[in-house]
Amino acid sequence: MAQTVLHTANTRGAADHGWLKSFHSFSFAGYYNPDRINFGALRVLNDDFVTGGRGFGEHPHDNMEIISIPLEGALQHKDSLGTTATIKSGEIQVMSAGTGVYHSEYNPDEANPAKFLQIWVFPNKRNVxxxxxxxxxxxxTRNEFVQVLSPNADDAGVWIYQDAWFNMARFDAETAKTYNLHKEGNGAYIFVLKGSIKVDGQDVDTRDGFGIWETDKFEITASTDAEFLIMEVPMKF
Structure with a gap:
């Protein structure tokens, strides 16, 4: 029988730095919950709001797969690899930190906030x-799962050093689809961006997270028009 966990939006950790408002589905920085350290290889899921003209100064990472998905606005990225890029809503960014990298992220729009998901996944190869x-x-695309990340460089979406698959979906109300996990031992963490869905009968609302594992498939039904992200990751790694 499938195992599940529901993290409602109002139980997330929260930080307000003025220029940054962040909600943490898992323990991060000043928020610590021993029952919410990670979901398998998924270590961080932060729901961030960055004020116009502000951002994250240069800081280091190593041995982590770091994924950013802008929801509104744009972020300017600079790193020690020599990359300078702007990522905006409708795009996905990945950085394999490996042996170590420094980067900064800045909202270049003085007038409007940038909203994005910051996601960290433990890699299956260290010191790359x-x-x-x-x-x-x-x-x-509506009413389908749209793959945006996988372990395969020649597959749809970006790729990372982990047996993980991410899918974005925009469902019209009453749409129902079965999600089949790609690999035995994987689980899925579903994060609802807008609207409400049912995952195998469990109600999951806006900004809720729902984890399901020890199964090979599950059904998602949209209770309303809904947008959500499915993050499939190994439960043991």
């Missing part, structure tokens, strides 16, 4: 050469 990539993702 750091790398950066970003692509445009399909923002128009």
């Amino acid at each position: 050469e750091p790398r950066y990539d970003q692509i445009t993702i399909d923002a128009t």
